[in-house]
Amino acid sequence: MKDYYAILGVSREATQEEIKKAYRRLALQHHPDRHPGDKEAEERFKEINEAYAVLSDPEKRAQYDRGLLGTPEYSAQDLFDLFAQVFGFQTGRTAPRGEDLEAQVEVELQDLLTGKEAELTYTRLVPCEACQGQGGKRVACPTCGGRGMVETYRQGLFGAFVSRSTCPHCKGQGHLLAEACPTCRGRGRVPREERVRVRIPPGMDENHLLRVPGYGNLGPGGPGDLYVRLSLRPHPHLERQGVDLIYRLRIGLAQAALGARVEIPGLSGPIPLDLPPGTGHGEVFELPGEGLPHPGGHGRGALRVVVELSVPKKLSPKAKELLRAYAAEVGEEVAPEGFWERVKGFFRK
Ligand SMILES: [Zn+2]
Ligand SMILES: [Zn+2]
Structure with missing residues (x-):
C-alpha cells in the first residue's frame, strides 16, 4: 500500500490545512x-x-489509517478536476x-457602404436578484454530501479501486432546492x-x-457570447449578390434597336450608361467599383x-401603323x- 503521508511529506497527525498546503506546493x-x-513527473503528479x-x-x-482502503485508481480527468477544484479554476463540469x-439587426443596403453603428434589443438570462441566482x-445533496461527485468502490484485477462520477441526484451541483424562489421559479435566472x-x-x-463576446446568457462560469445576424431591408431598385449589386433595367423596343443614354440608380448616386444600338434582352453591362465594399x-x-x-402590351393606332x-x-x-380582335370575338360568343 502506498504511503500517502510520505508522498505529501506530512506527518500522520497533519491537519486538513497542512495537507492542503503540502498538496498545493507539490x-x-x-x-x-x-x-x-x-x-516520472507525470507519475509523481498522479x-x-x-x-x-x-x-x-x-x-x-x-479508513486508510486503519488499513481498510484499497488502492484507489483515479482517471487522469478526475485528477485534473481535483487539481482545478483546489486551485479554483473553472472546469466545464462544475461551472458552465x-x-x-x-439576435438580428436590420440595416439598409446603403448602410453597408460605410458600415454602421446599430443598436439592438434582445433578451438574455441573468441571475435572479431575489435569490442571488441560487434558485x-x-x-447540501445527501447523496454526495455536497461534493457533486460520487465514488463507487469496485473490485478490479489488482484489488479494490474507486471510480468517481458526477452525482446523479444533484447532477454534480452538490446541492438541492429545499424551497424554490417564486421570482425565478427555482431556475436561478430571469430573462x-x-x-x-x-x-x-x-x-x-x-x-x-x-460575435459580441460576453453578451450571451449569464451562467455560473461567466457569460456566453452574442452572435448578431444581418437582415437586409429590401431595396427598391437593387439586389445584393455578395459584393456585387444587380439592377434590372427595362428598356423599350426603340431603345433596344437604336441605343439610348439611360441613368442607373447606383448606391452612391445616379450613373449614366450608354446603351449601344442593338442591345438585346438579357444583356449585362458591368459597372466596376459600383458594388458593395469587400x-x-x-x-x-x-x-x-x-x-x-x-x-x-397596348399600342396607339399611330404606333401600330408605324410598326x-x-x-x-x-x-x-x-x-x-x-x-x-376577331379571334377574341369568336371565343366570347
Ligand atoms: Zn449530489
Ligand atoms: Zn430567484
Missing part, C-alpha cells in the same frame, strides 16, 4: 505542464493527487458558461431585455455572424445592369390588321 511543482514529456484525494476526505482518511445567443433555499450597440462593418455578408479589404464589387426588353410600316420595310411577317 502539485504545482510536479504539474505535467512544467515537465513536458517527463513520464500520486500526489491520489494522496490528496484520500487524505482530504476525513472518512476515507480514517452561459449559453450563446443569436431558492438550498440544502432581461438588453440593449447593445454593434458596429456593422462595411460590406458585411448576410451569412456572416458578428469586407475587410480594399475596393468595391461591381454593379451589374441586366437588360430586360419591355414589349408594349406595320417597319415590318414591311424589313420583311417581317405580322398578323393582319384586326386578326386578334
